[in-house]
Amino acid sequence: MSPAGSTEAVSVRVPGKINLQLAVGPERDDGYHELSTVFHAVSVYDRVTVQPAERWSVHVTGPYAHRVPTDDSNLAVVAARTLARRRPRGTKVDPVRIDIDKRIPVAGGMAGGSADAAATLVACRELWALDHVENGLLEEIAAGLGSDVPFMLHGGTAIGSGRGERITPILARGELHWVLWAGEGLGLSTPEVYAECDRLREVARTPVPDPAPSGELLTALRRMDADAVGAVLRNDLQDAAVSLRPVLAEVLDAGLDLGARAGVVSGSGPTVAFLVGSQAEAIDLSVGLAANGPMGDIVRAVGPVPGAQLVQHVRPTQPPPPPTRPGPLGPVTG
Numbered sequence: 586m587s588p589a590g591s592t593e594a595v596s597v598r599v600p601g602k603i604n605l606q607l608a609v610g611p612e613r614d615d616g617y618h619e620l621s622t623v624f625h626a627v628s629v630y631d632r633v634t635v636q637p638a639e640r641w642s643v644h645v646t647g648p649y650a651h652r653v654p655t656d657d658s659n660l661a662v663v664a665a666r667t668l669a670r671r672r673p674r675g676t677k678v679d680p681v682r683i684d685i686d687k688r689i690p691v692a693g694g695m696a697g698g699s700a701d702a703a704a705t706l707v708a709c710r711e712l713w714a715l716d717h718v719e720n721g722l723l724e725e726i727a728a729g730l731g732s733d734v735p736f737m738l739h740g741g742t743a744i745g746s747g748r749g750e751r752i753t754p755i756l757a758r759g760e761l762h763w764v765l766w767a768g769e770g771l772g773l774s775t776p777e778v779y780a781e782c783d784r785l786r787e788v789a790r791t792p793v794p795d796p797a798p799s800g801e802l803l804t805a806l807r808r809m810d811a812d813a814v815g816a817v818l819r820n821d822l823q824d825a826a827v828s829l830r831p832v833l834a835e836v837l838d839a840g841l842d843l844g845a846r847a848g849v850v851s852g853s854g855p856t857v858a859f860l861v862g863s864q865a866e867a868i869d870l871s872v873g874l875a876a877n878g879p880m881g882d883i884v885r886a887v888g889p890v891p892g893a894q895l896v897q898h899v900r901p902t903q904p905p906p907p908p909t910r911p912g913p914l915g916p917v918t919g
């Protein structure tokens with residue numbers, strides 16, 4: 586059912602992501618950093634529902650709702666308005682009401698805002714019947730909205746290059762089990778973490794090589810071998826995130842002490858992703874972290890999972906057809 590009951594509504598489910606590799610290169614002239622990253626979509630989902638409305642609006646529910654803006658700065662609203670503006674000539678669209686059920690930690694390095702933007706693009710394309718808007722245009726709009734948005738359209742496991750917006754899918758069979766730790770109120774701003782990374786590199790005079798995908802990681806992913814993947818998880822932003830939120834060092838130590846195969850800060854943090862070998866290990870680790878680790882939300886997830894996917898299209902209730910009245914000669918039969 587649509588939130589309003591009987592009007593047309595489209596719902597899309599979208600996962601969060603973690604980064605199995607995040608190699609950060611030098612800062613470019615446009616202020617972004619050249620990246621080579623391996624995105625991995627995990628089974629923590631937001632659900633975005635759109636329906637026609639008199640004016641544009643966004644409403645957020647779920648455990649993290651209080652931390653999400655509900656004005657025009659919400660990336661989902663920007664996404665809907667951008668698609669409306671770039672729609673093919675001759676098509677007509679109505680403003681939409683956007684409802685987000687928010688389960689992906691906010692400002693956590695899991696691309697939750699980007700995920701909602703990607704989901705909104707998919708939902709509005711369906712609602713507005715813009716079938717002829719090709720994936721290429723959707724991806725171009727997505728890239729303009731944010732570096733992580735194109736990946737959230739794809740999901741799975743994929744290499745991101747450029748500033749993260751150029752996606753090359755990796756075909757990998759099998760799944761990995763994760764335990765995610767998200768600290769309430771620890772949220773980090775992405776630009777702040779990149780700036781801290783630059784500062785730490787400058788202080789240490791670390792040479793900054795051009796970022797490239799890790800061959801070892803790609804090989805390990807082909808077999809989806811948790812220990813082999815765990816051995817090469819790497820995030821160049823991790824030291825910067827730990828420098829800004831020192832509790833993350835305690836979280837990483839606690840997870841490893843409690844039996845995680847490996848742990849890594851996701852993206853610009855502060856979510857920490859622990860890799861385990863099975864669902865049973867995930868349960869043990871999450872119970873251990875809840876009892877003995879630093880305070881935070883603990884979620885079990887698997888990956889890879891698909892990106893933004895249509896889950897429901899409620900069509901407006903059609904008025905029942907008028908009863909067929911027999912003509913003057915009675916009903917036509919035969």
Ligand code: C5P
Pocket residue numbers: 616617618619620730731732733747748749775776779
């Ligand atoms: O693209 P997005 O809006 O997600 O990026 C947010 C901020 O993160 C950018 O303004 C920039 O400061 C930083 N960033 C970066 N290099 C990237 C991606 C993001 O410096 N490749």
